[in-house]
Amino acid sequence: MSANVAARWTTQTRRFEKNAATREPAWVKAALMTVALLFFGLFLLLPLATVFAEALRKGWQVYFAALAEPDARSAMVLTLLVAAIAVPLNLIFGLAAAWAIAKFDFRGKQLLTTLIDLPFSVSPVIAGLIYVLIFGAQGWFGPWLIENDIKMIFAVPGLVLATVFVTFPFVARELIPLMQAQGREEEEAAIVLGASGWKTFWYVTLPNIKWGLIYGVVLCNARAMGEFGAVSVVSGHIRGRTNTLPLHVEILYNEYQFAAAFAVASLLALLALLTLIIKSFVEWQGRQSMHTSQNISEVIQ
Amino acid sequence: MSIRVQNIVKRFGAFVALDNVTLDFPSGELVGLLGPSGCGKTTLLRIIAGLEAPDSGQVFLDNHDASTADARERQVGFVFQHYALFRHMTVFDNVAFGLRVKPRRQRPGADEIRRRVQELLSLVQLDCLADRYPAQLSGGQRQRIALARALAVEPRVLLLDEPFGALDAKVRKELRRWLRQLHNALHITSIFVTHDQEEALEVSDRVVLMNRGRVEQMGAPDQVYEHPATPFVYGFLGAVNLFHGRINGYQLQVGEENLPLAENGFQSGTEALGFVRPHELDIDTDLASRAGIEARVERVLALGAMARIELTGAMGETTCHYEVELPRERAAVLKLSAGQIVRLKPARIRLFASDSQSAEQVPYLPVEHMVGGYGENI
Numbered sequence: 001m002s003a004n005v006a007a008r009w010t011t012q013t014r015r016f017e018k019n020a021a022t023r024e025p026a027w028v029k030a031a032l033m034t035v036a037l038l039f040f041g042l043f044l045l046l047p048l049a050t051v052f053a054e055a056l057r058k059g060w061q062v063y064f065a066a067l068a069e070p071d072a073r074s075a076m077v078l079t080l081l082v083a084a085i086a087v088p089l090n091l092i093f094g095l096a097a098a099w100a101i102a103k104f105d106f107r108g109k110q111l112l113t114t115l116i117d118l119p120f121s122v123s124p125v126i127a128g129l130i131y132v133l134i135f136g137a138q139g140w141f142g143p144w145l146i147e148n149d150i151k152m153i154f155a156v157p158g159l160v161l162a163t164v165f166v167t168f169p170f171v172a173r174e175l176i177p178l179m180q181a182q183g184r185e186e187e188e189a190a191i192v193l194g195a196s197g198w199k200t201f202w203y204v205t206l207p208n209i210k211w212g213l214i215y216g217v218v219l220c221n222a223r224a225m226g227e228f229g230a231v232s233v234v235s236g237h238i239r240g241r242t243n244t245l246p247l248h249v250e251i252l253y254n255e256y257q258f259a260a261a262f263a264v265a266s267l268l269a270l271l272a273l274l275t276l277i278i279k280s281f282v283e284w285q286g287r288q289s290m291h292t293s294q295n296i297s298e299v300i301q
Numbered sequence: 302m303s304i305r306v307q308n309i310v311k312r313f314g315a316f317v318a319l320d321n322v323t324l325d326f327p328s329g330e331l332v333g334l335l336g337p338s339g340c341g342k343t344t345l346l347r348i349i350a351g352l353e354a355p356d357s358g359q360v361f362l363d364n365h366d367a368s369t370a371d372a373r374e375r376q377v378g379f380v381f382q383h384y385a386l387f388r389h390m391t392v393f394d395n396v397a398f399g400l401r402v403k404p405r406r407q408r409p410g411a412d413e414i415r416r417r418v419q420e421l422l423s424l425v426q427l428d429c430l431a432d433r434y435p436a437q438l439s440g441g442q443r444q445r446i447a448l449a450r451a452l453a454v455e456p457r458v459l460l461l462d463e464p465f466g467a468l469d470a471k472v473r474k475e476l477r478r479w480l481r482q483l484h485n486a487l488h489i490t491s492i493f494v495t496h497d498q499e500e501a502l503e504v505s506d507r508v509v510l511m512n513r514g515r516v517e518q519m520g521a522p523d524q525v526y527e528h529p530a531t532p533f534v535y536g537f538l539g540a541v542n543l544f545h546g547r548i549n550g551y552q553l554q555v556g557e558e559n560l561p562l563a564e565n566g567f568q569s570g571t572e573a574l575g576f577v578r579p580h581e582l583d584i585d586t587d588l589a590s591r592a593g594i595e596a597r598v599e600r601v602l603a604l605g606a607m608a609r610i611e612l613t614g615a616m617g618e619t620t621c622h623y624e625v626e627l628p629r630e631r632a633a634v635l636k637l638s639a640g641q642i643v644r645l646k647p648a649r650i651r652l653f654a655s656d657s658q659s660a661e662q663v664p665y666l667p668v669e670h671m672v673g674g675y676g677e678n679i
Binding site: 185186188189190191192193194195196199203204207208 | 350351352372373376377378379381383385386387388389398399402403450451453454
């Protein structure tokens with residue numbers, strides 16, 4: 001797991017720095033740190049601070065009014081709804097894909113591994129466009145959908161589809177290297193001991209990948225709630241109906257309601273901070289369980 | 302319970318892992334499957350366990366055809382080379398796993414499970430470690446827990462894949478003795494895979510030697526050591542000196558020299574390979590005698606009761622290496638020194654026809670087992 005690698009790195013760099021043979025002059029260290037911190041401050045910290053500063057510029061009252069507004073609330077509900085559908089779907093897809101790739105040999109495995117990364121390499125706008133072309137009124141299934149009175153594009157199903165596409169790789173990418181590293185031996189041991197496929201999964205496979213899975217889900221969720229491009233194409237921006245939080249921010253901004261735009265944006269920023277906290281916690285837990293394995297034993301009881 | 306495998310063939314792509322293997326493992330015996338890496342021994346073990354399906358052939362457990370039975374139904378205990386302990390479970394939970402995953406009707410109660418696990422942990426002498434996690438155990442302890450876990454489901458046979466492969470030499474030796482004692486106490490039909498000939502000869506009731514997917518020989522340890530059936534077995538079971546020559550009556554003609562033969566089933570003029578173990582060679586410092594083969598002392602290692610002498614000899618164009626083991630007293634009498642020319646006299650030569658199929662495999666002997674050789678490929 002990345003957490004484990006990080007821990008090993010820290011001890012290595014410490015030795016590297018203490019060793020006179022490999023130590024760089026002080027000014028190199030200072031220069032590197034200045035550059036890094038400057039960039040960090042300018043491009044990460046400052047914008048984040050600005051979001052909250054702008055959101056609260058006109059006081060708490062305006063801030064809460066912007067959040068309590070019906071359109072904003074429906075955007076929140078919609079964002080939560082889309083994430084609540086897309087994340088569990090990707091949890092299942094990701095788990096299945098990682099399992100297939102890590103534990104089985106089959107033709108086209110390399111292709112599948114490559115294709116899983118497709119949503120990362122394709123522009124989200126194109127992802128949205130694909131669904132418009134397939135399910136839109138002029139698309140392949142358009143006439144059939146209209147005939148049967150099913151709304152995909154400019155409706156919630158389209159938003160879910162676009163979000164699922166964009167966030168597909170997170171869980172799978174996290175699990176594949178983990179499951180490959182763990183191999184099949186523990187599962188084989190369970191099978192020889194008479195455990196059924198389900199029990200093997202539940203008592204052996206799942207506890208071993210638990211922290212990696214949670215890590216992937218947290219990242220997947222953050223992206224699902226924050227996705228803009230793909231969702232923007234399929235949404236149609238119907239206020240109160242198909243606007244998610246990021247789209248709502250854009251609309252408010254375009255209407256020069258800066259304080260309200262930043263207020264809603266601050267929600268997304270808070271979500272990002274919360275994600276980081278959970279992510280760090282999960283990494284820490286994963287490391288703990290690597291060392292002592294103590295934390296996860298209750299799962300089995 | 303007896304195990305029988307019949308005409309097992311297994312290929313991995315173009316590689317033939319098992320080439321028509323038929324073997325009988327009698328009930329209650331501890332059998333060692335011995336061979337170089339890649340000889341198919343682990344694959345055979347996994348096929349018996351049901352973790353791998355053969356391309357053709359059958360597996361009989363207790364005279365019942367188990368070829369199509371699922372690994373879960375075969376009731377075998379399997380100890381993996383790297384233990385494969387469940388890393389997120391305590392030692393206790395690891396051992397209890399097999400009992401806890403039984404279908405509800407067959408599952409013993411919690412108290413019964415606790416009692417059985419405690420019993421097994423004391424059998425492997427690790428009852429004090431029940432609450433530890435695998436990561437907190439030493440290699441030898443993990444190995445014993447893996448064994449206890451396999452025994453928990455009361456398997457009909459016990460299969461061990463390189464059980465001591467990942468341990469250091471001292472622990473390895475201790476565990477070896479311990480496994481033998483355990484087997485004497487339990488008498489469960491067991492097969493273990495190893496590439497270490499000393500281990501196989503020391504622990505097993507019976508040894509199966511495998512090479513390149515085929516069975517070379519099966520027999521009691523002393524039998525296979527004293528009467529190797531093929532050049533491969535001879536070379537694998539210990540250091541050998543190889544003499545490549547031609548049969549000439551009751552002599553083996555090696556280059557210009559002649560070695561006397563006690564017995565000879567070969568026709569004169571046949572190309573033959575003579576195998577001699579290091580302890581079966583004697584050294585003669587009297588160069589006037591025409592017996593034996595000329596060689597030059599390179600190194601004398603006197604460690605413990607035996608002295609090991611490394612020599613080189615010239616056979617035409619090629620140089621060949623010999624190894625001789627002498628009792629220390631004998632070496633002291635000879636007063637050997639590096640560079641000295643001596644004559645080697647075999648007390649016993651084991652002959653194999655050099656054009657026979659099995660002799661073709663000689664160049665593939667693992668390097669560590671080859672000390673001497675005369676020939677183009679060695």
